[in-house]
Amino acid sequence: DTGVSQDPRHKITKRGQNVTFRCDPISEHNRLYWYRQTLGQGPEFLTYFQNEAQLEKSRLLSDRFSAERPKGSFSTLEIQRTEQGDSAMYLCASSRALIPYEQYFGPGTRLTVT
Amino acid sequence: QKEVEQDPGPLSVPEGAIVSLNCTYSNSAFQYFMWYRQYSRKGPELLMYTYSSGNKEDGRFTAQVDKSSKYISLFIRDSQPSDSATYLCAMATNFGNEKLTFGTGTRLTIIP
Numbered sequence: 569d570t571g572v573s574q575d576p577r578h579k580i581t582k583r584g585q586n587v588t589f590r591c592d593p594i595s596e597h598n599r600l601y602w603y604r605q606t607l608g609q610g611p612e613f614l615t616y617f618q619n620e621a622q623l624e625k626s627r628l629l630s631d632r633f634s635a636e637r638p639k640g641s642f643s644t645l646e647i648q649r650t651e652q653g654d655s656a657m658y659l660c661a662s663s664r665a666l667i668p669y670e671q672y673f674g675p676g677t678r679l680t681v682t
Numbered sequence: 683q684k685e686v687e688q689d690p691g692p693l694s695v696p697e698g699a700i701v702s703l704n705c706t707y708s709n710s711a712f713q714y715f716m717w718y719r720q721y722s723r724k725g726p727e728l729l730m731y732t733y734s735s736g737n738k739e740d741g742r743f744t745a746q747v748d749k750s751s752k753y754i755s756l757f758i759r760d761s762q763p764s765d766s767a768t769y770l771c772a773m774a775t776n777f778g779n780e781k782l783t784f785g786t787g788t789r790l791t792i793i794p
Contacts, residue, residue, distance in 0.1 A: 572725070599780070608690065610770050610784025611726065624781065659725055668780035669714040673725035 570594075572674035574660050580680045581650055588646045589677045593662030600643050601661040601671060602635055604628065611659055611673075617643060618665060650681045685709045688771055688785030696793050701758040705771035705785045708752065712773040712783075715747050717756045720768045720787065729769075730756065761792045 573592045581587050593600045598619050603611035614633070615625045619640035629635075632650075637643040647654055657678050661671040688705045695701055703717075714733055718726035730745040732738045738745045744757040754773075758765055768789045772782040 601781070603782075608786065610686075610688075610772070610786050611782070612784070613781035616781065624779075626781070661725075663780070669716060669774050669782070670728060670731055671716075671780075671782060672728060673718075675725045676723075678723070 574674040591660030597662035692789040711775040714774040716772040718770040
């Protein structure tokens with residue numbers, strides 16, 4: 569069990585650019601979640617997958633955001649036309665379908681939009 | 683009003699003291715209650731997970747849930763400097779709706 573990994577750990581981009589983040593879940597976990605955390609706040613749910621199916625999306629996930637999990641293993645989160653308000657820590661978590669509330673988080677990708 | 687309220691602190695206690703961390707919530711549909719620990723610039727780490735009301739103990743940590751008062755607590759006994767971190771409560775409703783709703787976190791410092 570190597571834990572949830574995320575790449576990159578830090579990303580600095582200019583407003584208007586597109587960015588993509590990757591998450592590799594714990595290997596036997598078929599649920600994968602994306603959250604966003606801003607300074608001084610708890611994580612906020614964005615979306616989650618069971619295997620390759622995206623089951624729920626938050627209203628926080630505007631049309632500039634898209635997430636995929638094409639083969640039911642790793643996932644990508646893309647933000648198009650980044651805005652300064654997108655600056656945050658993007659966290660990925662994974663769990664087993666039978667114990668969905670035991671979510672294990674990765675180290676996060678810190679995005680700074682200048 | 684947020685669904686989950688948590689005092690952000692900061693909270694400072696001497697080493698060896700018992701720490702009490704709390705959250706209140708407004709959504710009576712919450713049934714699953716979690717506590718996470720988050721060190722600076724790291725992802726949250728799951729500490730405890732309880733279902734419905736009652737107590738659960740794991741080593742130096744005890745989680746309590748009082749659904750009638752919509753109040754949950756985490757107690758840390760024999761606190762250590764390594765316990766210094768931000769503690770987040772998280773909640774979820776029914777099976778099939780697994781998104782977690784988090785509190786803002788309480789920043790805890792254990793003073794040696």
